[in-house]
Amino acid sequence: MLTTPQSNENPVWLVIIRLLRWHKPEGRLILMIPALWAVFLAAAGKPPLPLVGVIVLGTLATSAAGCVVNDLWDRDIDPEVERTRDRPLASRALSVKVGIVVAIVAMACAAVLAFYLNPLSFWLSVAAVPVILLYPGAKRVFPVPQLILSIAWGFAVLISWSAVTHNISQPTWLLWGATVLWTLGFDTVYAMSDREDDRRIGVNSSALFFGDYAPLAIGVFFAGTILLLAWLGLVINLHLPFWITLTLATIGWIWQCLRLTDQNLPNPAYGEMFRQNVWIGFILLAGMVVGCL
Numbered sequence: 001m002l003t004t005p006q007s008n009e010n011p012v013w014l015v016i017i018r019l020l021r022w023h024k025p026e027g028r029l030i031l032m033i034p035a036l037w038a039v040f041l042a043a044a045g046k047p048p049l050p051l052v053g054v055i056v057l058g059t060l061a062t063s064a065a066g067c068v069v070n071d072l073w074d075r076d077i078d079p080e081v082e083r084t085r086d087r088p089l090a091s092r093a094l095s096v097k098v099g100i101v102v103a104i105v106a107m108a109c110a111a112v113l114a115f116y117l118n119p120l121s122f123w124l125s126v127a128a129v130p131v132i133l134l135y136p137g138a139k140r141v142f143p144v145p146q147l148i149l150s151i152a153w154g155f156a157v158l159i160s161w162s163a164v165t166h167n168i169s170q171p172t173w174l175l176w177g178a179t180v181l182w183t184l185g186f187d188t189v190y191a192m193s194d195r196e197d198d199r200r201i202g203v204n205s206s207a208l209f210f211g212d213y214a215p216l217a218i219g220v221f222f223a224g225t226i227l228l229l230a231w232l233g234l235v236i237n238l239h240l241p242f243w244i245t246l247t248l249a250t251i252g253w254i255w256q257c258l259r260l261t262d263q264n265l266p267n268p269a270y271g272e273m274f275r276q277n278v279w280i281g282f283i284l285l286a287g288m289v290v291g292c293l
Contacts, residue, residue, distance in 0.1 A: 010093075012094075012098075015088050015093050015094055016088075016094070016098075016102055018087070018088050018093075019067070019068055019071065019087070019088045019089065019094060019099065019102060020064040020067055020068065020102070020106070021063075021064075021067045022064070026274070026275045026278045027063065027067075028059070028060055028063050028064075029278050029281075029282075030186070030274075030277060030278050030281060031059050031062070031063045031153060031156060032055075032056060032059040032060070032063075032156075033278070033281035033282065033284075033285060034153060034154075034156045034157050034160075034175070034179040034182075034281075035055050035056075035058075035059050035156040035157070035159070035160040036052075036055065036056075036160070036285055037157070037160075037175060037179070037281075037284070037285055037288055038156070038157040038158075038159075038160035038161040038164075038172070038175055039051060039052060039055050039160040039161070039163065039164055040285065040288055040289050040292065041161070041171070041175065041232075041236065041288055041292065042160070042161040042162075042163075042164035042165050042171075042172075043164045044292045045288075045289050045290075045291075045292030045293045046292075046293075047164060050116075051116075051163060051164070054113050054116045054117070054163075055160050055163070057109075057113055058110055058113040058114065058125075058159075059156060061106050061107075061109040061110035061113065062106075062110045062128075062132065064106040065103055065106035065107045065110060065132065066132050066135070066152070068099055068102050068103040068106060069103055069132065069133055069136060070135070070136040071087055071088070071089045071090070071099065072089065072096065072099050072100065072103065072136075073136035073137055074090070074136060075089040075090055075096065075099075077201055077203065078090030079091070080197060080200070080201050081194055081197040081198075081201070082197060083193060083194060083197075083267075107129075110125070111125075114126075117159070117163050118162070118163060118166050120162045120166060120167070120168075121159050121160075121162045121163040124155060124158050124159045124162060125155075125159055127155070128152060128155035128159070131148065131151055131152045131155065132152050134148070135148045135149050135152055138204075139198075139203040139204045139205065140203060140204070141204075142204060143204050143209045144204070144205075144206045144209050145204055145205060145206070146183070146184055146187040146188055146191060146205065146206040147184060147206070149183060149187055150179075150180040150181075150183035150184045150187070151180065153179055153180065153183040154176045154179050154180045154183075156179070157172065157175050157176045157179050158172065158176060161175065170235060171232055171235050171236050174228050174229075174231055174232040174235065175228075175229075175232055177224070177228045178224075178225045178228035178229045178232065181221045181222070181224040181225045181228065182221070182222070182225040182277075182281075184206065184221045185218045185221035185222045185225065185253070185277075186273075186274055186277040187206070187274075188205075188206040188207055188210070188214060188217065188218050188221070189218060189256070189260070189270055189273050189274055189277075190270060190271065190274045191205040191206055191207035191208075192207040192214060192260070192270045193267045193268075193270040193271060194207070195207050195208055214260070215257055215260035215261050218256075218257060218260060219253075219257040222253040222256075222257065225253075226246065226249070226250050226253070229246055229249075229284070230246060233246065233291070236292075238287075238288065238291035238292065239290075239291045239292075239293075240291070241286075241287045241290040241291045242284075242287040242288055242290070242291030243287075243291070244287060245283045245284050245286060245287025245288075245291075246284065246287065248280075248283055249280045249283060249284050252276065252279075252280050253280070256273050256276065259273070260273075
């Protein structure tokens with residue numbers, strides 16, 4: 001059923017920006033990071049600038065579409081969660097009809113950009129669409145919905161790498177695996193802030209699935225990320241700068257895992273650690289770029 005938006009003091013365009021989450025850039029950047037990892041590593045640190053532009057704009061359009069689709073799925077759940085109750089569709093600041101239109105426009109923008117890519121990358125982009133559309137529903141039926149999100153994130157690697165090389169090889173899969181595990185780690189951290197609300201509403205999350213073992217599970221995910229990135233570094237012969245940044249990332253992830261063992265950690269701390277992963281991702285990107293040269 002289409003909802004009628006409540007009166008809103010802000011102009012519609014500003015509310016749409018909130019719907020797209022562009023006022024919270026860390027969520028957009030953290031999808032862009034593995035795509036940039038892939039395009040720079042596949043091109044040995046020197047990808048064509050137009051392709052980099054397409055990748056950047058494509059991740060922005062795709063994450064925007066994903067946010068709107070997520071909010072359309074959850075418009076009746078989000079009002080029950082402290083962190084999400086002020087989202088435009090949850091608060092009825094925008095109607096469902098407007099949300100659908102915005103989602104279609106975002107997906108159309110992503111589709112136009114996908115036509116720039118080679119056939120393999122294009123069809124991988126098409127294959128990612130069902131995962132993006134169905135992920136928000138996974139929390140209702142699947143015990144670890146963050147795994148579905150991680151697979152969606154992994155498509156950023158497959159699409160971007162194949163956009164350079166026209167194929168998928170062993171290094172591609174190593175980076176894909178590292179991205180999936182990294183996403184499982186940081187999104188489980190993020191989900192820990194919603195545990196009580198999710199339990200009360202009756203939706204699933206990896207934070208609830210692992211329960212008291214969530215910090216340990218996150219540690220395992222980050223450890224797997226480190227091992228796969230190290231393996232990748234050896235396979236493609238990355239130089240010292242990469243290994244320095246991987247060491248820095250490892251220290252950051254260890255510190256986060258130790259902090260997560262504090263059962264009295266305030267909820268804002270989980271969002272803070274999520275944002276720290278954006279910085280970790282960009283530090284690794286810098287090491288990958290310089291380590292290729």
